Amino acid sequence: MPEPVLEIESLSKSFGALKATDDVSLTLRGGEIHALIGPNGAGKSTLIKQITGELRPDSGSIRFQGRAIDILDAAGRARLGLARSFQVSSVIPDFTVRQNVMLAVAGASGHVFRVLRPAQSDAKLTAPADHHIAKAGLHERAQARAAELSHGERRKLEIAMALALKPRAFLLDEPMAGMGAEGGGQVTAMLSALKAEAPILLVEHDMDAVFALADRISVLVYGRIIASGSVDEIRRDPEVRRSYLGDDA
Amino acid sequence: MRQVFDREALINLAIFAALVVTAVVAHVAGQGFTVTLATKAAIFALAGVGLNLALGYGGMISFGHAAFFGIGGYVAGILASHAASGAPLVASFAGTTSMLAIWPVAMIASGIAALLIGALSLRTSGVYFIMVTLAFAQMIFYFAISWPRYGGEDGLSFYVRNTFPGLNTFAPIQYFAICATLLALALILTAIITQSRYGLALQAVRQNSQRSTAAGIRPYAIRLTAFVLSGMITGLAGALYADLNRFVSPSMLSWHMSGEIMVFVILGGVGRLCGPVAGAAIFILLEHLLGGVSEHWQALLGLMLLVIVLFAPGGLIGMLSGRKRHA
Missing domain, CATH: 3.40.50.300 (P-loop containing nucleotide triphosphate hydrolases)
Incomplete structure (x- = not known):
């Protein structure tokens, strides 16, 4: 066992x-x-x-x-x-799909207090984020605002965020x-x-x-x-x- | 990805350039008073840039930022008045008239105040947060009123403007240059912070704190950091404002002041980089143009505010850029 x-x-x-x-x-x-x-x-x-x-x-x-x-x-x-999803699907509405997953990557890293480099060009955030987005099958919607996703897409986004937490x-x-x-x-x-x-x-x-x-x-x-x-x-x-x-x- | 020079960035540059051009043209035309008005707008804008970090990006509706504005002002006033009288402030230290020394002290003092106020008030949220920040600011206001050593209710005058190496701070255009430079630095700092990894976390916490926690982020620490930075920037503005008037009084600490700083942010656009600059400029313009006509000019300001909140929640910048704010 x-x-x-x-x-x-x-x-x-x-x-x-x-x-x-x-x-x-x-x-x-x-x-x-x-x-x-x-x-x-x-x-x-x-x-x-x-x-x-x-x-x-x-x-x-x-x-x-x-x-x-x-x-x-x-x-x-x-x-x-320890990755959780919520009863009501819960994402950051004004962020793009990519930003949502980048947030989870940043959180999982434990290094959130970094200000010198723009997040958008930080490969340590973008590369894992893109990987998890592709894995969840959302790569075509990576630049869409989370608020505009369909219910099923939001669930996929949640999964991508959960995956980002390793x-x-x-x-x-x-x-x-x-x-x-x-x-x-x-x-x-x-x-x-x-x-x-x-x-x-x-x-x-x-x-x-x-x-x-x-x-x-x-x-x-x-x-x-x-x-x-x-x-x-x-x-x-x-x-x-x-x-x-x-x-x- | 966002382009470096998109429409909103151009508008931001245009607004800042308009402020500088106004001051320079007025200087060339010999209109010292207008230069001083532009300086006041730059200082108020700086106070608003501070609040915008907490209110716009962090979603913390602080109704107590006058506390930091006033503390910055009193730091400048107290240091300068001791330097003038020669009376020792601490041990044998008799104050200073050097801006380069006053600014860091003002920022540290208001930063410590923001740390204490933020640490307690961030345990609440919503309307309670608004009320707790207001209550702290009022406490400091009443303390200043009842402290006769530094003028109490009458305020504290210092007759000589503090000094900056190589510049004549009494020349309006030179003092404007100092204030505008600090404003520009604060704007650049805000832009860097909000685009960074930390900025991503701050804006995520504003929108969905539970989700952010589940992503491994601690909302309290994120918010408190932004609140302290925000208080420090507004405190620096307070020190500049005291120097502009060569006078500080408890009115800098009053809730009217907190409200005015909030008005700069809302008029210009909450969470927009140059929102507070546009908001403060309009405020000063209205005060100057209409204040001469009627002392009830603020009624019109109120009407404008109402229209903006109801029909253009993105403020002036939102209207001009024609785009919803995105994170």
């Missing part, structure tokens, strides 16, 4: 009396897609935010590539290669959201491509996609992981059927 890339141990987070994350443990291993599913309000986003560093857990710890990252802030974790793991928050049926097919193809780069922790509502793509599934209900296992195990699990999938699944 491949080494775990991301290890989450007994993570807990409460907002007042609400236990949004209740003693969650989870691992992401090399080469896999691990899907996190659960009904609305199960605490999926809260959990993701603790992994990215946007929220501080009350207790528990997170290891990334064998190293505790609890004290790192969100930018520091991103620089280690990802060691992807955290993808509902990548299918807002995509039509054919767009969903595109994303499925893209996820397979990403999986070749680094393992993926996938938060997704679309059950068909999850069952088709995931190697392992964890089910989150009321902040707790109630089941974790292969696709078949999850399909068969009686508690999952009762509390989430409904008996007809």
Whole structure:
């Protein structure tokens, strides 16, 4: 079994009396897609935010590539290669596609406070950016403003930005959201491509996609992981059927 | 890729050239007062260039930049007044009248103020940021009013303009040359910063701070750096303004001043390199032309501002260049 890339141990987070994350443990291993599913309000986003560093857990710890990252802030974790995408596709609207990816290259390098050279002629930014743009299939749109991209193109831009972070793991928050049926097919193809780069922790509502793509599934209900296992195990699990999938699944 | 001399760059050059030509023609025609007006416009423009870095490029709506303008002014005034009276300022140091010494002190003092104010106010955002920066500036304003040593409410006069090696700073055209040169340097610095890797990060943070964080960038550090630089540039303008008038008073620190600096930026074009230059020039022009007709000239200024905000959010530069701002 491949080494775990991301290890989450007994993570807990409460907002007042609400236990949004209740003693969650989870691992992401090399080469896999691990899907996190659960009904609305199960605490999926809260959990993701603790992994990215946007929220501080009350207790528990997170290891990334064998190293505790609890004290790192969100930018520091991103620089280690923990790449995330957002539920609502999120880019810098007034930047061109190329500038967006150059930004991610600059951020990943950790050398952001450089002022002497114009960014546009800094080959250390432009060369990797162009490479990732081509890889995401956006090279024809490199000079387009991000705000003018179609939804599918924006998703591709996000992927290019994630690639620029030299990802060691992807955290993808509902990548299918807002995509039509054919767009969903595109994303499925893209996820397979990403999986070749680094393992993926996938938060997704679309059950068909999850069952088709995931190697392992964890089910989150009321902040707790109630089941974790292969696709078949999850399909068969009686508690999952009762509390989430409904008996007809 | 953006060409070096695109339309907006030509407009920028034209605006700066117009300012210089105005001063030179007025000098040749013996109109010393007009040269002084052009100098005032250059100084206000410099203050606006400072604010533009924070407001235009960094999206930090500071309503407290008078604090830095006033601190720069008071540094010049205090150093000069000690030099005149011979009373020691610190230990045996009795101030100075050399601009080359005054400017760095003014910039460091306003930079430290910007670091403290920025470090606290950047923990908030939106309308709270506006209010916190305003509150800090008002604190410094009231402090200046209640500090009798340097004139309190009446302000502080110093009768001899500070000196610059090789120049007669009392000659209006020579003082204009000093101010215009500093303005040009600040514009070049702004252009370099905003085109750089750091500038890319600053403008990304303005538009989408969460996304920037996910790309490995720390918005707080990026913003604070720009805020400090911004305060230092506006502080330098304050020192020049004090020297222009040979007088500083708490009015340089008042919220009216903060508002005026903001007006320069908005009139000319938020986040446009020469926006503050155009904005300050129009402001001075209106003040001079209409101020003589009616003391209510600012009503017209208000109307102009309203029209610009509603119909030409790119300001004057935006209208002339006919293009939306792009990063």
